[in-house]
Amino acid sequence: MKGKVLTYFILVIGALIFAYPFLWMVFATLKPEIEIANIWVFSKNISFKNYSIVLNKIPIIRAFFNSLFVSLSVTFSVIFFGSIVGYALSKLNFRGREFLLILILFTMMIPFQITLIPTYILIAKLGLVDTYAGLILPGMMSSFSILVFRQFFLTIPDSLIESARLDGCNDLQILFKIIIPLSKPAVSTVGILTFMSSWNEVLWPLIVIRNEKLMTMPQLVTIFVVGGQAGSQLGVQLASATLLALPIVIAYSFFQRYFIESMATVGLKE
Amino acid sequence: MVKMKNFKSGAGYFMVLPYIIYFLTFVAYPLIFSFILIFHRWNIATPMEFIGFKNFIRLFNDELFFKSIFNTLVFLSVHIPLQVFIALFFAQLLNQKIKMKGFFRSLYFLPVVVSGVVVTILWQQMYAYETGLINQVLVEAGFKKIPWLVSPELAMPSIAVMATWKNVGFYIVIFLAGLQSIPKELYEVAEIDGASSFQKFFKITLPMLNPTVVLVVVLSTIGGFSLFIEPYIMTGGGPMDSTLSAMLYIYNQAFYFNHMGYAATLGFFFALIILTVVIIQRKFIERRIY
Numbered sequence: 001m002k003g004k005v006l007t008y009f010i011l012v013i014g015a016l017i018f019a020y021p022f023l024w025m026v027f028a029t030l031k032p033e034i035e036i037a038n039i040w041v042f043s044k045n046i047s048f049k050n051y052s053i054v055l056n057k058i059p060i061i062r063a064f065f066n067s068l069f070v071s072l073s074v075t076f077s078v079i080f081f082g083s084i085v086g087y088a089l090s091k092l093n094f095r096g097r098e099f100l101l102i103l104i105l106f107t108m109m110i111p112f113q114i115t116l117i118p119t120y121i122l123i124a125k126l127g128l129v130d131t132y133a134g135l136i137l138p139g140m141m142s143s144f145s146i147l148v149f150r151q152f153f154l155t156i157p158d159s160l161i162e163s164a165r166l167d168g169c170n171d172l173q174i175l176f177k178i179i180i181p182l183s184k185p186a187v188s189t190v191g192i193l194t195f196m197s198s199w200n201e202v203l204w205p206l207i208v209i210r211n212e213k214l215m216t217m218p219q220l221v222t223i224f225v226v227g228g229q230a231g232s233q234l235g236v237q238l239a240s241a242t243l244l245a246l247p248i249v250i251a252y253s254f255f256q257r258y259f260i261e262s263m264a265t266v267g268l269k270e
Numbered sequence: 271m272v273k274m275k276n277f278k279s280g281a282g283y284f285m286v287l288p289y290i291i292y293f294l295t296f297v298a299y300p301l302i303f304s305f306i307l308i309f310h311r312w313n314i315a316t317p318m319e320f321i322g323f324k325n326f327i328r329l330f331n332d333e334l335f336f337k338s339i340f341n342t343l344v345f346l347s348v349h350i351p352l353q354v355f356i357a358l359f360f361a362q363l364l365n366q367k368i369k370m371k372g373f374f375r376s377l378y379f380l381p382v383v384v385s386g387v388v389v390t391i392l393w394q395q396m397y398a399y400e401t402g403l404i405n406q407v408l409v410e411a412g413f414k415k416i417p418w419l420v421s422p423e424l425a426m427p428s429i430a431v432m433a434t435w436k437n438v439g440f441y442i443v444i445f446l447a448g449l450q451s452i453p454k455e456l457y458e459v460a461e462i463d464g465a466s467s468f469q470k471f472f473k474i475t476l477p478m479l480n481p482t483v484v485l486v487v488v489l490s491t492i493g494g495f496s497l498f499i500e501p502y503i504m505t506g507g508g509p510m511d512s513t514l515s516a517m518l519y520i521y522n523q524a525f526y527f528n529h530m531g532y533a534a535t536l537g538f539f540f541a542l543i544i545l546t547v548v549i550i551q552r553k554f555i556e557r558r559i560y
Contacts, residue, residue: 015377037401085289094282114541117534118300141292171281200385218387241391
């Protein structure tokens with residue numbers, strides 16, 4: 001019993017350490033600048049002034065829609081192509097299949113540091129700097145997702161596919177009408193992981209986007225804070241950070257279990 | 271039968287074709303192009319200039335690059351042990367019959383889903399010398415203020431602590447999955463033999479968890495080697511270049527100075543270091559525990 005009390009005590013301390021800073025941040029954005037440094041969250045002088053400064057200085061609403069468009073496009077594409085290739089690798093016979101599988105495993109091992117600059121040059125030569133395509137194209141497929149789909153499809157019995165084929169379905173119809181509806185766990189895993197990493201990506205946008213109107217949300221906030229536009233006003237900086245955190249925290253609060261389970265599968269994919 | 275097989279084969283090629291195109295464009299081409307770039311001087315605007323091995327000679331004389339690699343290793347040497355220890359500790363606590371287990375797990379996981387940009391802006395305030403939350407708590411508790419980001423010795427370890435705070439929830443979840451995969455019978459047998467919980471941890475839990483430990487170390491190493499946005503926002507690489515990570519240095523060479531050829535050489539060399547470290551780690555840890 002004594003052990004249990006200590007366990008709960010440590011767990012609560014842990015919860016405070018992980019959650020309190022966020023709580024503090026949200027309240028800090030509502031306080032006047034001189035009160036921000038206070039460790040406690042409450043203040044009598046609540047106002048949304050910091051948010052109106054952020055909204056006036058940078059196109060953060062537009063950046064939200066840029067991020068949403070880019071992340072959704074990338075996620076949709078990764079699921080679409082990932083499932084098609086995963087299907088071919090698990091359910092179809094063709095010469096070179098094993099080789100392709102090895103190739104995909106190989107691409108997963110390449111550190112992105114080696115391809116980053118040549119990929120930027122490619123995007124620049126194609127005239128895609130400062131376009132949505134420049135943000136989306138390099139992320140359209142992912143080896144990891146192909147393997148997640150392949151792994152999952154292997155557990156679906158071939159008899160299902162054979163009978164659909166006898167009914168006159170072609171492979172794309174089989175995939176999207178029969179296999180995908182049976183593969184919701186794989187789709188949600190790939191979907192959540194891809195959306196989250198695309199939404200939070202900041203290095204690539206910093207490289208290919210210079211036009212403020214096309215910036216993604218994390219990029220715009222980074223430049224706002226680093227570039228000095230936010231001035232030395234801490235409340236304004238934290239307000240921009242809060243706006244950036246908000247969409248994903250809302251999504252997380254609804255789909256917590258799926259977020260955590262998707263991330264846990266990364267651990268099982270060895 | 272033969273006909274059937276041909277039909278399938280065609281469909282297979284048709285379905286993997288998009289990936290082949292993607293692979294050629296965004297994997298093969300950049301890889302091949304990086305081999306060309308490393309022998310050239312190029313600022314994108316003017317034509318490429320072949321310079322042989324000059325990029326490599328420059329690299330081996332580039333003290334700042336080696337400092338940036340050293341800084342990244344400092345980051346890793348604080349980050350990885352901390353990450354493994356704290357994640358394993360909390361995973362052990364949560365791997366019991368506990369009320370509100372899901373609630374705690376969700377809270378610990380919160381910093382994982384939030385953008386590193388948010389975390390960095392927040393921690394920049396928390397680490398501030400005079401007004402930062404952490405120093406205020408320290409002063410209240412009767413300690414001295416700590417120059418977290420001001421001191422060149424402490425700045426990188428401070429960033430490593432922040433990164434641990436951000437990622438540890440993810441590794442708690444991974445360790446929890448690992449712990450739950452250990453057969454309960456092992457512990458039951460050990461209990462019959464009168465093993466202490468200390469012995470059970472070191473004789474059963476840790477050896478059985480070896481694959482998970484390897485995974486956690488490798489994933490945090492790969493993540494740590496791409497350290498970029500945290501110093502970019504927080505310190506700009508300072509004070510005295512102590513938080514200049516290798517990735518930040520490569521970024522500056524490429525996109526601040528426009529030294530594309532040289533930056534590609536740095537990226538190439540850095541990728542080799544990453545691969546070497548990861549391979550050595552796997553060999554080393556997998557052998558040591560068994």
